[in-house]
Amino acid sequence: VVMTSAAFAVALAALRGGSRLRTIAFGIVTLVFVYTLVANIIERPDGIKIASFFIGSIILASLASRVWRTTELRAERIELDETAKRFIDEASKGGKIHIISHRHRGTTDNPEEYVSKEQEEREDNYVPEDIPILFLEIEVGDPSEFEEVLKVRGVEVGNYKVLRTESPTVPNAIAAILLHVRDISGKEPHCYFDWTEGNPVTYLFRYLLFGEGDTAPVTHEVLREAEPDRKRRPALHVGGK
Numbered sequence: 321v322v323m324t325s326a327a328f329a330v331a332l333a334a335l336r337g338g339s340r341l342r343t344i345a346f347g348i349v350t351l352v353f354v355y356t357l358v359a360n361i362i363e364r365p366d367g368i369k370i371a372s373f374f375i376g377s378i379i380l381a382s383l384a385s386r387v388w389r390t391t392e393l394r395a396e397r398i399e400l401d402e403t404a405k406r407f408i409d410e411a412s413k414g415g416k417i418h419i420i421s422h423r424h425r426g427t428t429d430n431p432e433e434y435v436s437k438e439q440e441e442r443e444d445n446y447v448p449e450d451i452p453i454l455f456l457e458i459e460v461g462d463p464s465e466f467e468e469v470l471k472v473r474g475v476e477v478g479n480y481k482v483l484r485t486e487s488p489t490v491p492n493a494i495a496a497i498l499l500h501v502r503d504i505s506g507k508e509p510h511c512y513f514d515w516t517e518g519n520p521v522t523y524l525f526r527y528l529l530f531g532e533g534d535t536a537p538v539t540h541e542v543l544r545e546a547e548p549d550r551k552r553r554p555a556l557h558v559g560g561k
Contacts, residue, residue, distance in 0.1 A: 324353040395496035403474030412505035431478030444559025491538035498554040
C-alpha cells in the first residue's frame with residue numbers, strides 16, 4: 321500500500337510538472353504496484369483483515385473521544401489584538417455587552433450584509449436601536465485540531481465592529497470568547513443567534529465531523545459545563561421565525 325501510494329504520488333507530480341514521458345513511466349509503475357497489491361490481498365487476505373481491524377478501532381476510539389469532549393472549551397487561551405480590545409472597551413461602557421453571532425459569507429466585506437443582520441436580530445430579540453452591538457464571526461479551521469490559541473482580531477466593516485477568529489469548532493470558540501469578554505470587562509455578555517433550520521441529527525453529525533452545526537444549543541451546553549453559576553454565565557438569545 322505504501323509503495324503504491326508513493327508511486328501514484330510521483331505520477332501525479334510528473335503530471336502536474338508537465339512531463340508526459342515521466343507521467344506515462346510512473347503510471348506504468350503505479351499499475352504494477354496496484355496489480356501486486358491486489359494479488360497479495362487475494363493470496364493472503366489476513367493482512368487486510370488485520371489492517372482493517374486496527375483502522376476501525378482507531379476511528380471508533382477517535383469518534384468516542386470527540387463525543388466525550390464535545391462540551392469542553394478547547395481554547396488554550398485567547399489573544400485579542402488592540403482593535404478587538406478597543407471594541408470590547410467601548411461596548412462595555414453600558415450595563416451589558418451585546419454580541420451578534422454572525423456567519424460571514426463570501427470573501428469580501430459587504431456592509432449591507434451587516435445592516436440586514438443587525439435589523440433582523442434587533443427585531444427578533446427586541447434589542448433597542450440605541451444599544452451598541454458587536455459582531456462575532458468564527459471561521460472554521462482544521463476540524464482535526466482539538467485545542468489551540470484563539471487569536472481574535474477586530475475589523476471595521478462600514479460602521480460595524482466585528483470580532484473575528486479561526487477555530488476548529490464554532491460553538492466552543494463562541495463560548496470561550498464570551499467568558500473571556502466577561503472576565504476582562506466585568507460585564508455580562510448577551511449573545512444573539514438565529515434558529516437553525518433542518519434536521520437536528522444532521523447538524524449533530526456536522527458538528528462532530530466539521531465543527532459547525534446547530535450552534536446555539538451546543539454553545540449553551542459548553543457554557544453550562546464551563547460556568548456552573550447561572551448568575552455569572554453569559555446570556556444566549558435565540559430568535560427568528
